[in-house]
Amino acid sequence: MGVFLGSAGSFELRRTSIGEAYASEIQSSDVNATTNRFSFDFPTGQFLTGDLLAITATDGSLLDFIDPAGWAVGGPYENGNWYIHVDQVGGITLHRTFDEAISGEAATRINLLSLNRTIPITATVENIDKRCLAQVTKFEINTERQAVDVTELGDSFRQQFSGLITGSGTLTCFFDYEHRQCDDGVSPDSELPIYLNQLILRSQIGSEFFARLTLVGRGLKPGGTIADINDSVWYDIQGLITNVAMAFEPTQPIQCVVSYVTTGEIKLRTQSDSGYLTLQQSAGGRIELEELENGFIELESFS
Amino acid sequence: MAFFSGRDGSLYADGVKLARVSNWSLSSTVEALEVTDLGDDSRDYTPGLKAATGTASIFYYDDAPVPLLQHVIKTGPVTDATDKVALSLRWGDKKIDVNAIMTSAALTCQVGAVMQADIGFSVCGDYSDVVL
Numbered sequence: 001m002g003v004f005l006g007s008a009g010s011f012e013l014r015r016t017s018i019g020e021a022y023a024s025e026i027q028s029s030d031v032n033a034t035t036n037r038f039s040f041d042f043p044t045g046q047f048l049t050g051d052l053l054a055i056t057a058t059d060g061s062l063l064d065f066i067d068p069a070g071w072a073v074g075g076p077y078e079n080g081n082w083y084i085h086v087d088q089v090g091g092i093t094l095h096r097t098f099d100e101a102i103s104g105e106a107a108t109r110i111n112l113l114s115l116n117r118t119i120p121i122t123a124t125v126e127n128i129d130k131r132c133l134a135q136v137t138k139f140e141i142n143t144e145r146q147a148v149d150v151t152e153l154g155d156s157f158r159q160q161f162s163g164l165i166t167g168s169g170t171l172t173c174f175f176d177y178e179h180r181q182c183d184d185g186v187s188p189d190s191e192l193p194i195y196l197n198q199l200i201l202r203s204q205i206g207s208e209f210f211a212r213l214t215l216v217g218r219g220l221k222p223g224g225t226i227a228d229i230n231d232s233v234w235y236d237i238q239g240l241i242t243n244v245a246m247a248f249e250p251t252q253p254i255q256c257v258v259s260y261v262t263t264g265e266i267k268l269r270t271q272s273d274s275g276y277l278t279l280q281q282s283a284g285g286r287i288e289l290e291e292l293e294n295g296f297i298e299l300e301s302f303s
Numbered sequence: 304m305a306f307f308s309g310r311d312g313s314l315y316a317d318g319v320k321l322a323r324v325s326n327w328s329l330s331s332t333v334e335a336l337e338v339t340d341l342g343d344d345s346r347d348y349t350p351g352l353k354a355a356t357g358t359a360s361i362f363y364y365d366d367a368p369v370p371l372l373q374h375v376i377k378t379g380p381v382t383d384a385t386d387k388v389a390l391s392l393r394w395g396d397k398k399i400d401v402n403a404i405m406t407s408a409a410l411t412c413q414v415g416a417v418m419q420a421d422i423g424f425s426v427c428g429d430y431s432d433v434v435l
Contacts, residue, residue, distance in 0.1 A: 148417050150362055153312035153324045164415045 002223030004216055011133045011171060013191045014210035015051055017125035018238075022046060022204055023058070024123065028115045031065050036109040037091045038065070040121065045201045047086055050101050050191070052127040054081040058120045065119075070094060070110035081126055082110060098129070099188045102179060125205070130212055134190035135176050137255070141169040141213055141235060143266055167237060167262030169213075171196075175246065175254040196258045200241040207241040208263070228272075236267040307394045314359055315391035316370045323367035325419065327392055329357040329399060355401065355426035357392070360419055363410070368420035375408040375422075387427060400431035 024040040031038040047053060056079035057063055064076045071080060082094040085104035093109045095101040100108035146163030177194040199207045216233040224231070243259035289295035314324045334351030361368035374386040381404070391400045407423035 146415055148415070150323075150364075150417050151309070151325065152322070152362070153309050153314065153326065156310050161417055 002221055004222060006138070008214070008217045008219065009139065010212075010214040010217060011136050011139050012130040012212040012214070013133050013195070014130045014212075015048075015125055015127040015195075016208055016210055017205040018208045020205040021056075021122035021124045023120070025118050025120045026065070026115065027118045031112055031115045032091075033065075033112045033114045036106070036112045037087075037093050038112055039091050040123075042090070042123070043203055044090065045198055046204050047084060047092070047123065047125070048195065048198045048202070049085050049104065050098055050195070051084055051125045052081050052098075052129075053084045053092075054124045054126040055079065056122050058122055061117075061119060063119065063121075065113050065115040066094065067111035067113055098131070099179075102188070102192075130210070131189055131191045132187075133171075133173065133193065133196075134187075135174040135193050136171065137174065138172040139169060139213060140171075141167065141237070143167050165266065167239075167266045169260055169262075171256075171258040171260065173256050173258075175256050193256050196241060196256060197244055197246075200244050209239050209241070211235075211237050211239055213237065231270075231272045233268070233270045236269060237262045238264045305395070307397075311395040313393045315389075315393065317389050318391075319370065321361060321367060321370060323362040323364045325360045325362060327357065327359040329355060329392055331355040353429070355430075356406075357390075357403070357424050357426070359422045359424075361422065363418040363420055368422070371405055371422045371424075372408050372410075372420055374405045376410075388424075389431070390424065396434070398432065398434050400433070401426040402431060403427060 022042060024042060026038060026040045030040055055063060060078055062076040062078055063080060066076055066080070068075050070082070071077065083096065083098050083101035085093045085095060085101045087093075087104070093104060094112075095104075095108050095110065097108075144166045146166065147160040148163045149158065150161045151158045173193045173196075175193050177192060179188055179190075179192070199209065201207075213235040214232065215235070216231065218230055218232050220226075221228045221231060239260040240263050241258060241260050243257075245257045245259075246254060248254060309326065312324075312327065314321045314327050332354050334354075335348040336351040337346060338349050339346045359371070361371070371388065374381065374388060387402050387404055389400065390403050391398055403424040403426050405422060406425050407421075409421040410418070411421070412418050
């Protein structure tokens with residue numbers, strides 16, 4: 001038997017807009033090919049720096065204001081997705097990676113070309129990567145089963161019937177808004193706490209997120225053996241931010257206390273085997289990576 | 304001497320105890336007919352007609368509420384001969400027996416709640432038996 005400490009926990013976020021597509025149009029004057037910056041009409045806070053934005057031309061035309069070099073393969077096509085950096089006046093620049101989008105440097109911007117027509121578009125947030133939320137000091141998750149009272153006349157004891165399951169929780173983290181050089185606490189691919197402040201204000205496409213709440217992470221376990229090193233326990237949830245509270249007090253660090261509720265199924269996963277993957281086929285063994293273009297893990301030999 | 308609670312309650316329809324009843328209620332009234340005369344210093348009344356209405360809620364578990372529902376939610380006409388029900392509202396060794404017609408039946412199927420039928424009835428004629 002072991003006693004587990006909270007230090008093994010982590011809170012990983014995956015950005016999403018739950019398929020809610022925002023419709024707008026890009027006009028020729030919206031594209032600045034000199035600064036590689038463009039825009040379209042969207043409410044402030046709708047799209048956030050670091051979002052993987054999927055843009056689709058709804059009239060079937062090509063997104064040819066994006067330089068062919070800015071596409072993963074070939075291009076232009078009528079749809080594509082890029083990490084975006086949104087500046088303070090709503091200007092958008094496209095980037096290849098999350099880190100580049102967060103930095104927003106001119107050198108990593110994807111080149112844009114002049115546009116001589118109006119393109120109707122839809123935009124959705126379609127991130128597939130989970131990222132650790134930085135500066136987290138504490139998180140809680142509560143799962144609650146509703147008990148429906150079905151006590152009848154004549155009963156001496158209350159009778160209850162299983163109702164629906166509700167999940168909710170809070171998350172506490174130190175406030176931060178940017179990555180810095182030589183930053184010990186925040187790696188370049190971490191989500192920053194300010195994202196949660198921004199998420200609750202996202203009016204049109206909601207404040208949903210996917211999260212993995214690790215309760216027991218990989219590593220040596222208290223009272224365990226070397227065989228337990230890959231064991232892990234985690235919750236997979238889809239959540240909705242309901243409250244973000246911050247207090248400012250002399251002598252105290254600024255913390256964000258974020259409340260959320262879950263929506264949909266709450267999955268409690270356990271892994272108690274080794275981390276090996278078993279392949280059913282015996283030839284041409286390679287695993288394709290979603291994150292990288294033409295990214296594969298090749299298997300040298302196996303039986 | 305004893306208190307009564309829902310634990311002591313039950314509801315019978317045509318002599319058969321209904322299952323899964325979560326509550327019943329009965330509201331009785333007597334009309335007050337005014338007989339105040341000129342020169343009186345205070346209003347005066349004489350009793351008029353008695354009337355009573357009631358409600359019952361029954362969990363929709365198997366066919367528990369069907370004996371009452373079938374007199375409201377049905378095809379064909381509601382008739383005095385077929386749809387008047389002998390109800391007995393009981394608690395402990397007390398009871399109120401009435402003949403009643405079902406005047407409403409509300410079925411609710413709701414997320415997060417057990418389905419139940421809310422029945423309303425009106426008493427026809429005098430009480431059949433009253434033990435208080």
